[in-house]
Amino acid sequence: MSISALNAGLSGLQSYQRALDNSANSVANASTNGFQAQQVSFQEQKNGGVTTTISNGLETDGSSATPSSTDLTKEIIQSLEFKAGFDINAKVVKTADDILGTIINIKA
Numbered sequence: 816m817s818i819s820a821l822n823a824g825l826s827g828l829q830s831y832q833r834a835l836d837n838s839a840n841s842v843a844n845a846s847t848n849g850f851q852a853q854q855v856s857f858q859e860q861k862n863g864g865v866t867t868t869i870s871n872g873l874e875t876d877g878s879s880a881t882p883s884s885t886d887l888t889k890e891i892i893q894s895l896e897f898k899a900g901f902d903i904n905a906k907v908v909k910t911a912d913d914i915l916g917t918i919i920n921i922k923a
Contacts, residue, residue, distance in 0.1 A: 819863055821911035826864030827904030830857060833867045834897040841885045842894075850883040855893070 834855045844850040853869045860866060 818915065820907060821915065823863040824904045824907035824911055826860065826866065828901060828908065830865045830867040831897050831901035831904060833869070835894065835901065837869050838890050838894045838897060842887065842890050845883050845885040845887055847883055849881050850885065852883070852885045
């Protein structure tokens with residue numbers, strides 16, 4: 816139980832970190848003409864945990880005259896959601912680690 820919770824928490828940390836990185840990239844390029852913001856989606860894994868898929872969002876013609884497709888309001892809200900998800904998964908990992916450590920100490 817603890818090891819599967821640990822694995823699920825770790826996959827959540829990785830997925831939310833990837834989503835935060837994508838959001839930071841979108842914000843950093845918000846004023847770059849022709850920049851195409853990417854969308855993040857999360858998928859549940861069969862054995863627990865989550866994976867992240869990053870895909871192209873709005874289509875632009877890629878020309879330097881086309882404004883960025885980044886919506887800063889959306890990016891800020893998503894960044895807060897991704898940070899909360901990261902923090903929650905960090906707590907899952909810490910709790911699983913504490914439980915696993917307790918089990919090892921009991922058996923030792």
